[in-house]
Amino acid sequence: MAHAYTPGLKVLHETIINKERRLPLKGTVTVEKGQAVTPDDIVATTDLPGNVQMVNVANILNIDAADIHEAMQVKEGMKVKKGEQIAETKGLFGLFKSNVEAPVDSTVEVISDVTGQIVLREPPIPVEIDAYISGHIQDVIPEEGVMIKSEGVFIQGIFGIGGESRGELATLTDSREDEISAAMITPEMKGKIIVGGSLISLSAYKKALQLQVAGVVVGGFNYFDLEEILGYTLGVAITGQEDLITSLILTEGYGKIRMGQRTFELLKENHGKFASVNGATQIRAGVIRPEIVIPLKKEELKGDQKDADASEGIQAGSLVRVIRAPYFGRMGKVIELPSDLRKMESETMVRVAIIEIDGENIDIPRANLEMVETD
């Protein structure tokens, strides 16, 4: 049977979710294998090397770089306090001395008699990694981090902004076609993850920010409105570092696009449950998509799980979504995967899939299809 690999976004009602939580540098893991964790629990800590300050002592004292050691009052490896005098000239008959003070609390790392500058390193910066989702510690990577295992709902979005966030899910719209309006967002939404249908307007998202909503999950958002949120035009889809209280996850794309039916239903079913979301997106090699994770309790699990990493190709009968104009956003069923190249209206020769959309069979380039992976 004809078969084509078409990556799709995952919408799974029950799956095993493995999350790696890793430190940027080696450090200490603070939990043990098998231990239960909640999203706010710290699982590992480390210290990043402190910032470096360079001070050109020779320039300040107006001496030759080669004479710096004579003027220095501290040695390499010594700790200094902010404001502490660290170098001084002899002056003229002991008068008219000039000196240099440490600009920050730091350690003297290098004193250079070539350039006359010294390198001061500030104290290390502590870093903590939390669990992000609730679950159990599946594995400990010594000195580096942990692997957390959880079971529950796993949904991928297409694009997001803002990093990790968490809160109770609140579905605001009745249908997947409705927009989230500013009026729907009330002070009770603070700290929650709100879910809507086809679009959130700029004004509604701004209100969510103002009311400290934890996250928004919605079908679409206008691309040009991003600029006002981010303060710059988004040129490449690499996000997650934005300093936003309200993470935004789009399940479909830019523009007003109704949310996928299964996605909307699944989120609605879990209204009121606690979810962890991450808007971080990276569309390059090693693609990262934004995600919504809803860990479920044992009694809530039905036991009909699907592997979150398993990806199937499309074949006759598969449910697919068109991801480019002119049929953008439409869902359909694959009728056939012909092997010959076909000519599109643009005259591009491509391999197509014949899709049934609203009772009509249409040729769509396979590259413009997304598998809808549901369970």
Added chain:
Amino acid sequence: MEIKSILATDCGSTTTKAILIEKIADEYRLAVRGEAPTTVEAPFEDVTKGVLNAVMEVEELAGRKLLNGDQIITPRNGADGVDIYISTSSAGGGLQMMVAGVVKSMTGESAERAALGAGSIVMDVLASNDGRKPHEKITRIRQLRPDMILLSGGIDGGTTKHVVELAEILAAANPKPRLGQNFKLPVIYAGNKKATENIKETLGTITDLDITENIRPVLERENLKPSRDKIHDLFMEHVMQQAPGYKKLMTWTDAPIMPTPGAVGALIEMVAEKEDISVVGVDIGGATTDIFSVFQKQFNRTVSANLGMSYSICNVLAETGLKNVLRWVPFDIDEKELTNRIGNKMIRPTTVPQSLEELVIEQAIAREALRLSFIQHKSFAVNLKGVQKERTISDAFEQTDSGESLVDMMELDLMIGSGGVLSHAPRREQSARMLIDSFLPEGITQLAVDSIFMMPQLGVMANIEKEDLAKDARKAAIEVFEKDCLIHLGTCIAPVGPSKSGTAVLTAELTLPGGSTERHEIKFGDIVRIEVPYEPVNAKLTPGKGMDIGAGKNETIETTIYGGVVGIILDGRGRPMTISTDPQQRIADLTKWSNAVNEYPEIKV
């Protein structure tokens, strides 16, 4: 040894392409090609698997044995195997470097030129006068994690203080390489000889320091080759060693593996040298656009890191503005709708234009990506050696800052396009129009596309250093380049000068291959396409009053030009070209130009 067959691969980030070149009746030609997905990333993590898969396809198509199990048969053994095997690579993000120089516009720029010429992406240029405070530079170095750093600064015998200061900043940042956690970062020092000992003291223990000749021994001369060679050596010794499977691949090849853009550059340099012509080559990809040029025998390469057709398509929009994209679109479209569509292409980068409208929009964006990349290239490809007289430091500063671009479009002889949007455009006329509209060639310029992106492999071939192989390999590279690699689109003839609508700007009298003659008079604002295959055409070209087609104002040129799959394009739209800001006029002009070259099927709006 006489080379009869050559196998070459290019390991890209997504696809590994293999070509087989055979010598038939004293002529090297492309026999077959094959491709397979690159296997650098999980679950395979071994580049040689993809190479073998691609070679297997070649083997099947060629109908002879090239592999013996997991080994490429080399040297040839009767009918089996090949005489040499070579490869290029850009997998795993290619070669990523940071460069440093004392004065940004002098040694900083020279270092950047050397790194780019070697095929690297330059992540940042650090300089003593770049306006950043030391701690900002340190943070930047730590964030970027380059594959290697090229440090330069100072002329030989000059002051050492500034370049040592830069070394101290590098040392304080204590940078780690991108690949291979437990290795020291390779650093090349190519600065003031007098500072070498101090540099060794500062960086010798914490980095893998390599010293080479000064990149700028005197103010007025660049000495890039030693640094470029050193970058290639370290790329092989360090970077490639860390990439999965490359250690094995390196033992297979008969010449060092080159970074893909480095190989393309080498080929373009060679073609320009052999034909004694000026060349511009462009490769527009999903994330970046590379431009290579040779003018006045000087090679330059630039990478516009965020001007591409998918991953960075929104950045093209951000940099040029919607208005500039829309000026190439011959129909009305809602601006909000258009930006959402472009945004959706960024987040779903592998989609293809199904409707004609989508294709036109994509090609409009490509024009802008190419135009902006070329602006960057022109400002980088400047002449350092312009005036051969003694000068003071301040003169030199001035010269570099206002340095005249080497790029002279009137001098340009050949323009080669590659990359999906140019190589795979449904009609070759579209490729020709995109090249003309974005680069605005002047006078007489040949246009071509590299349809299957063979230039990287040919570039390595042209650079084989082994004495017994070099001559044949170079011959093979040139022959295949001319006969199989390039698709000759044709020649563009564009008069330059002031004119106004309805005035004749060019008269072309052509004697076609069959002996028939044609006469065309081009009016300002018009384009004419003459269908002629890639064969010599005798042309008498007479510019309109005040116009220049390369021999000076009002000067007639009699020469031989070539047609191609598109033919000869007489472009009377003027240089610089202006597009009407009145939407109705713009749409009328664009439609007229499209129809003149048969660019699109009829656009229904």
